[in-house]
Amino acid sequence: xxxxxxxxxxxxxxxxxxxxxxxxxxxxxxxxxxxxxxxxxxxxxxxxxxxxxxxxxxxxxxxxxxxxxxxxxxxxxxxxxxxxxxxxxxxxxxxxxxxxxxxxxxxxxxxxxxxxxxxxxxxxxxxxxxxxxxxxxxxxxxxxxxxxxxxxxxxxxxxxxxxxxxxxxxxxxxxxxxxxxxxxxxxxxxxxxxxxxxxxxxxxxxxxxxxxxxxxxxxxxxxxxxxxxxxxxxxxxxxxxxxxxxxxxxxxxxxxxxxxxxxxxxxxxxxxxxxxxxxxxxxxxxxxxxxxxxxxxxxxxxxxxxxxxxxxxxxxxxxxxxxxxxxxxxxxxxxxxxxxxxxxxxxxxxxxxxxxxxxxxxxxxxxxxxxxxxxxxxxxxxxxxxxxxxxxxxxxxxxxxxxxxxxxxxxxxxxxxxxxxxxxxxxxxxxxxxxxxxxxxxxxxxxxxxxxxxxxxxxxxxxxxxxxxxxxxxxxxxxxxxxxxxxxxxxxxxxxxxxxxxxxxxxxxxxxxxxxxxxxxxxxxxxxxxxxxxxxxxxxxxxxxxxxxxxxxxxxxxxxxxxxxxxxxxxxxxxxxxxxxxxxxxxxxxxxxxxxxxxxxxxxxxxxxxxxxxxxxxxxxxxxxxxxxxxxxxxxxxxxxxxxxxxxxxxxxxxxxxxxxxxxxxxxxxxxxxxxxxxxxxxxxxxxxxxxxxxxxxxxxxxxxxxxxxxxxxxxxxxxxxxxxxxxxxxxxxxxxxxxxxxxxxxxxxxxxxxxxxxxxxxxxxxxxxxxxxxxxxxxxxxxxxxxxxxxxxxxxxxxxxxxxxxxxxxxxxxxxxxxxxxxxxxxxxxxxxxxxxxxxxxxxxxxxxxxxxxxxxxxxxxxxxxxxxxxxxxxxxxxxxxxxxxxxxxxxxxxxxxx
Numbered sequence: 001x002x003x004x005x006x007x008x009x010x011x012x013x014x015x016x017x018x019x020x021x022x023x024x025x026x027x028x029x030x031x032x033x034x035x036x037x038x039x040x041x042x043x044x045x046x047x048x049x050x051x052x053x054x055x056x057x058x059x060x061x062x063x064x065x066x067x068x069x070x071x072x073x074x075x076x077x078x079x080x081x082x083x084x085x086x087x088x089x090x091x092x093x094x095x096x097x098x099x100x101x102x103x104x105x106x107x108x109x110x111x112x113x114x115x116x117x118x119x120x121x122x123x124x125x126x127x128x129x130x131x132x133x134x135x136x137x138x139x140x141x142x143x144x145x146x147x148x149x150x151x152x153x154x155x156x157x158x159x160x161x162x163x164x165x166x167x168x169x170x171x172x173x174x175x176x177x178x179x180x181x182x183x184x185x186x187x188x189x190x191x192x193x194x195x196x197x198x199x200x201x202x203x204x205x206x207x208x209x210x211x212x213x214x215x216x217x218x219x220x221x222x223x224x225x226x227x228x229x230x231x232x233x234x235x236x237x238x239x240x241x242x243x244x245x246x247x248x249x250x251x252x253x254x255x256x257x258x259x260x261x262x263x264x265x266x267x268x269x270x271x272x273x274x275x276x277x278x279x280x281x282x283x284x285x286x287x288x289x290x291x292x293x294x295x296x297x298x299x300x301x302x303x304x305x306x307x308x309x310x311x312x313x314x315x316x317x318x319x320x321x322x323x324x325x326x327x328x329x330x331x332x333x334x335x336x337x338x339x340x341x342x343x344x345x346x347x348x349x350x351x352x353x354x355x356x357x358x359x360x361x362x363x364x365x366x367x368x369x370x371x372x373x374x375x376x377x378x379x380x381x382x383x384x385x386x387x388x389x390x391x392x393x394x395x396x397x398x399x400x401x402x403x404x405x406x407x408x409x410x411x412x413x414x415x416x417x418x419x420x421x422x423x424x425x426x427x428x429x430x431x432x433x434x435x436x437x438x439x440x441x442x443x444x445x446x447x448x449x450x451x452x453x454x455x456x457x458x459x460x461x462x463x464x465x466x467x468x469x470x471x472x473x474x475x476x477x478x479x480x481x482x483x484x485x486x487x488x489x490x491x492x493x494x495x496x497x498x499x500x501x502x503x504x505x506x507x508x509x510x511x512x513x514x515x516x517x518x519x520x521x522x523x524x525x526x527x528x529x530x531x532x533x534x535x536x537x538x539x540x541x542x543x544x545x546x547x548x549x550x551x552x553x554x555x556x557x558x559x560x561x562x563x564x565x566x567x568x569x570x571x572x573x574x575x576x577x578x579x580x581x582x583x584x585x586x587x588x589x590x591x592x593x594x595x596x597x598x599x600x601x602x603x604x605x606x607x608x609x610x611x612x613x614x615x616x617x618x619x620x621x622x623x624x625x626x627x628x629x630x631x632x633x634x635x636x637x638x639x640x641x642x643x644x645x646x647x648x649x650x651x652x653x654x655x656x657x658x659x660x661x662x663x664x665x666x667x668x669x670x671x672x673x674x675x676x677x678x679x680x681x682x683x684x685x686x687x688x689x690x691x692x693x694x695x696x697x698x699x700x701x702x703x704x705x706x707x708x709x710x711x712x713x714x715x716x717x718x719x720x721x722x723x724x725x726x727x728x729x730x731x732x733x734x735x736x737x738x739x740x741x742x743x744x745x746x747x748x749x750x751x752x753x754x755x756x757x758x759x760x761x762x763x764x765x766x767x768x769x770x771x772x773x774x775x776x777x778x779x780x781x782x783x784x785x786x787x788x789x790x791x792x793x794x795x796x797x798x799x800x801x802x803x804x805x806x807x808x809x810x811x812x813x814x815x816x817x818x819x820x821x822x823x824x825x826x827x828x829x830x831x832x833x834x835x836x837x838x839x840x841x842x843x844x845x846x847x848x849x850x851x852x853x854x855x856x857x858x859x860x861x862x863x864x865x866x867x868x869x870x871x872x873x874x875x876x877x878x879x880x881x882x883x884x885x886x887x888x889x890x891x892x893x894x895x896x897x898x899x900x
Contacts, residue, residue: 049073049813050766050778050806054691064589065161065624066636066681066697072154084145089800090158091760091782094819099235099298100863100888103146107172108699109756109786111793112142114644116170119177120322120389122407123167125469141647147328147383149229149304151210154180161638161681164572164591164622165488171644171677179306179324182214182223189214195895204234225308237296238530239886240440242288244873250831252663252736254346255283263352269359282353286361286875289830291432292338293534294886301329316395324387332379335521337537339372339430343736360879364433374422375460376540381415404476411469419460420540422514439885440532450538455514462505464554470497486576496566498648502557509549517544562603562652570595585628593620601670603654612653612670618643632688638681646672646707650748660735662829665745673750677703692765701756708751709827713742746827758786776805790826795819795839812847833877838870855898862891
């Protein structure tokens with residue numbers, strides 16, 4: 001008979017896998033407890049954050065492929081308030097944020113669309129909305145993690161190397177989310193939590209509530225679990241922006257009206273030309289297009305419900321029904337007050353300019369003939385997500401098991417945007433000066449900006465966007481456990497559909513005067529605490545406009561609607577075995593996966609519906625080896641081929657999408673091939689002490705095909721001019737005239753491949769060897785370096801570090817996350833080579849105190865240092881020009897948990 005320690009390890013492994021029959025009846029747990037008691041064996045249970053790290057480390061060590069795991073600290077208690085923010089602590093993971101909250105992830109340098117996400121075993125869609133700079137409404141493959149509350153999950157696995165039995169789709173890797181199940185922890189359990197949040201900018205108190213109840217019945221043959229999570233979040237993102245920089249030569253508005261009397265301080269480097277003619281170098285300097293104070297406010301309400309029902313009529317059968325519903329409602333208000341350089345340089349006369357020491361940009365300037373505009377936006381958005389998964393495990397005999405699953409999921413996202421423009425068309429003098437602060441200038445508008453009699457009122461955009469994403473999955477797998485080899489085979493079918501539609505409100509009665517429809521920006525502390533301060537200004541009064549002027553008669557923008565359906569059928573075989581080699585244990589996983597993909601892309605060209613089909617096939621072998629070189633060292637090798645399909649949105653075959661202000665045209669391509677990659681992963685892990693690890697992983701991805709954007713500057717096809725003239729979004733006073741000014745046309749195409757390579761360093765250890773006062777300390781840290789070609793979202797270096805101190809009744813941890821600058825768009829706009837984001841450093845803190853076995857008090861601080869978000873453009877490719885600079889403040893949560 002094996003000793004209790006072996007059985008405890010086996011039980012722990014079974015619990016971690018969260019799906020084996022061993023956990024359903026607690027037979028193994030009872031054996032362990034009985035034998036431990038009879039042998040006087042001391043079994044030490046490690047709880048809390050340290051316990052979750054230890055369980056994840058155990059799972060990592062015993063996995064054949066390279067993977068990381070994040071496990072719930074306790075029933076209903078995930079380590080972070082947001083799943084994405086937990087994932088950023090994993091080696092190789094970086095996140096992007098929306099309003100200060102994690103939204104999407106980048107894994108090993110590859111953007112969000114290269115990571116496949118599953119929930120309870122099936123791939124799921126999740127779309128939320130965001131600001132323009134945050135990507136707007138997500139209609140692609142990227143997964144928006146902020147749609148879910150973290151309390152709904154008890155485990156996340158990050159699969160960094162693939163196996164044949166894993167569904168294809170993630171070149172970067174796969175993130176597997178699991179909600180809790182009653183037979184994971186048999187018996188009756190209740191967990192309830194309440195937190196009150198406070199933000200240092202909004203000064204608002206936001207509640208966050210969670211509740212879970214589970215029980216097993218009839219000798220643990222039936223189990224039921226229900227969990228509910230509800231939270232509110234109030235955000236104010238305040239700062240300054242430029243909406244990119246440009247030069248008169250590169251802007252559609254043309255050259256300055258007159259530079260003969262300009263007082264120039266400093267030297268503009270070199271000269272440039274316009275249509276072959278030399279011009280005053282002042283026309284070559286980079287200037288802010290729309291210098292403006294920014295306000296982005298958001299009131300968020302998130303509700304999540306999970307249900308899980310399990311039935312095990314015998315030791316050979318386990319049937320599970322998992323359901324998850326989540327809703328995310330956002331009401332955003334966005335206010336900007338800008339002076340208009342874009343498209344109007346030929347109307348401006350610079351009277352004084354200070355050239356930056358780099359000779360390429362304007363550091364300070366004063367201009368005559370400028371006009372101003374106040375933009376007020378109200379964006380009301382909702383996302384409703386639902387999933388149902390029915391799965392079963394059937395042990396036919398001691399060697400053979402069949403598992404089957406059918407699931408359906410839907411994400412329905414709608415965003416209504418009410419945008420109003422208040423314009424001062426009276427030319428005036430304006431000056432800005434970035435001399436003392438590169439991110440927030442000193443400005444002088446030359447008139448009383450809060451006198452509403454200067455402004456008219458018009459609609460800038462009254463539009464709604466709908467994104468419906470639907471996934472259906474069916475899978476069946478057969479496993480045969482032989483004496484030396486485990487054989488697996490299976491089939492998987494997926495049906496994915498994305499439907500995109502737009503609506504608009506026509507006939508808004510523009511007003512020659514904004515009098516009676518304005519109010520002072522409704523936050524009297526606007527800009528308090530911001531680096532350099534901000535100027536309060538008048539904005540549109542949404543309530544007054546809606547009651548007097550607005551009729552919500554939504555009309556479909558049929559020409560902008562499209563739908564893409566994708567069906568995939570895959571089959572695989574896989575062999576798992578264990579060998580003894582020179583007193584070393586070699587675990588191997590080898591398999592082959594074959595998948596066929598069929599797409600149908602439908603859209604409008606002018607008024608005609610078109611439907612285009614495409615198909616392709618892929619063969620994806622995978623080999624993973626894990627060698628137990630010593631009792632403490634594991635060496636890994638992964639040789640795999642993976643694929644990521646094109647973004648469903650990029651397959652749109654219909655009418656192009658126009659940005660009239662920026663002079664760009666975007667179109668789809670239904671004949672795009674998938675990204676395919678040949679991968680090499682090598683890892684060495686040294687488990688040098690209990691709960692401790694030092695590891696290094698090297699990864700190499702040779703991406704054979706890569707989808708890039710083909711850009712061409714040319715006049716818009718005349719066939720589209722009637723469509724543009726009829727488009728309510730086309731404002732001749734602001735737009736670049738498509739009849740006379742070339743637009744940049746961007747179309748996704750199958751381009752040449754690229755190589756991504758890098759390494760990860762990992763260190764984890766509880767410092768229990770220290771003297772009694774300090775033995776509760778522990779450290780977790782990792783560093784990732786990635787190099788590649790022009791891939792958006794790639795930070796060359798990133799690192800995470802957590803220091804914790806934990807005792808039975810209290811504990812605290814501080815976590816730091818940093819990533820380098822990264823490029824978000826290589827095509828740029830307004831003459832810029834690229835757009836980017838300055839790499840942030842985020843610091844979070846969490847503390848707890850156990851009053852007794854049932855009650856715990858918690859304190860959590862998100863963004864402890866109030867890290868600023870900074871977006872930038874690169875100008876000619878050598879500059880770093882502020883695009884947006886804002887902050888969201890610190891978020892504090894004080895709470896209590898009850899567990900029974």
